[in-house]
Amino acid sequence: MSLCRNFVGAARRGPAGVAGAHVADGLTRAWQGDMSGAIEAFDQAIAIAPKLSQAYLNRSIAHAHDGDEERALEDADKAIRYAPGSATAYFNRSLVLRGMGKTSRARADERRAVELDASYEDILPR
Numbered sequence: 001m002s003l004c005r006n007f008v009g010a011a012r013r014g015p016a017g018v019a020g021a022h023v024a025d026g027l028t029r030a031w032q033g034d035m036s037g038a039i040e041a042f043d044q045a046i047a048i049a050p051k052l053s054q055a056y057l058n059r060s061i062a063h064a065h066d067g068d069e070e071r072a073l074e075d076a077d078k079a080i081r082y083a084p085g086s087a088t089a090y091f092n093r094s095l096v097l098r099g100m101g102k103t104s105r106a107r108a109d110e111r112r113a114v115e116l117d118a119s120y121e122d123i124l125p126r
Contacts, residue, residue, distance in 0.1 A: 019049035023058060030062055038062045053083035057092055064096055072096045087117035098125070 026041030042059035045052055060075035076093035083089055094109035113120040 015048050019045040019052055019055065022048065023052070023055050026055075026058055026062070030058070030065075035062045035066050039066075051082045053079045053086060053089060056082065057086070057089050060092055060096065064099065069096060069100050073100065085116060087113040087120055090116065091120055091123075 022041045022045035026038040026045065029035075029041055030038035039059055039062045042055045042062065045055040046059070049055065056075045057079035060072045060079060063069075063075060064072035073093070073096050076089065076096050079086065079089040080093060090109045090113040094106040094113065097103070097106035097109060110120070110124050114124070
């Protein structure tokens with residue numbers, strides 16, 4: 001978990017650290033199966049740092065887990081807007097799009113994820 005805290009910036013000082021701590025809390029809650037609590041923690045992170053891609057990415061995953069595809073897609077779009085070089089964000093959005101039956105858009109995002117990080121080639125749906 002300490003690696004997750006460092007990855008999301010929870011060790012930083014000031015608002016960025018507080019937002020990162022909320023993301024880390026959301027990840028913990030998600031791993032425990034508490035999607036409602038996870039979404040609440042990601043909401044808190046976004047309130048502090050409205051352009052924090054990691055918060056939108058993880059909230060997207062939580063919404064998708066809860067079956068709220070529209071919100072999952074909105075958050076996936078924001079994750080990409082605030083981190084356009086994130087292969088993970090493109091890959092996540094491709095999963096949401098596939099779940100919505102939007103396969104051509106999903107394939108485009110899969111291609112973009114691979115362009116940004118070739119290792120995604122190994123996990124794409126066949």
